[in-house]
Amino acid sequence: MVRLGRDLLTGRIEVDECHVRGHDKGLPERLNLEKTLAVVAAQGDGPGIDRVRMREIPNTSYESLIPFVRDFVAKKSVAHTVGGQGYFPLERNGYRHEVTNWKGNKNVVSELLPRVHLGKEAA
Numbered sequence: 375m376v377r378l379g380r381d382l383l384t385g386r387i388e389v390d391e392c393h394v395r396g397h398d399k400g401l402p403e404r405l406n407l408e409k410t411l412a413v414v415a416a417q418g419d420g421p422g423i424d425r426v427r428m429r430e431i432p433n434t435s436y437e438s439l440i441p442f443v444r445d446f447v448a449k450k451s452v453a454h455t456v457g458g459q460g461y462f463p464l465e466r467n468g469y470r471h472e473v474t475n476w477k478g479n480k481n482v483v484s485e486l487l488p489r490v491h492l493g494k495e496a497a
Contacts, residue, residue, distance in 0.1 A: 388490035416489035
C-alpha cells in the first residue's frame with residue numbers, strides 16, 4: 375500500500391495489527407463480517423504521524439510480520455509493539471524491539487501505541 379522505492383521508516387516505529395472492515399451501507403459495522411487482517415507501522419515525533427505503512431497479511435505469524443517490517447522499516451530502528459510471538463524475531467533481524475505488554479495494563483492498546491492506532495482509523 376505504498377509506492378515502491380519510498381524511503382524506509384526510521385527511528386521509533388509503532389507496529390500493530392488490525393482488522394480492516396469493508397463498509398456495507400446496509401449493515402451496522404458490527405454486523406459486517408467481511409474483515410481483512412492488516413499490519414500497520416507508524417513513524418512520528420510528538421503526537422501525530424509523520425509516515426505510515428500498511429499491508430494485508432494472512433495471519434500474525436513471524437512469517438507475515440517480519441517481512442513487513444523488513445520491507446518498510448530501516449534496520450536499527452526501534453519497533454515498538456504490544457508483544458505477540460510473531461514479533462519475537464525482530465532483534466535477530468537487526469531491529470531494536472520495545473515491548474509494552476498490554477495484558478493487565480490499565481491503558482487500552484490505542485493509548486499504548488497512539489500513532490499506529492491513528493493510522494488504523496484512517497484505513
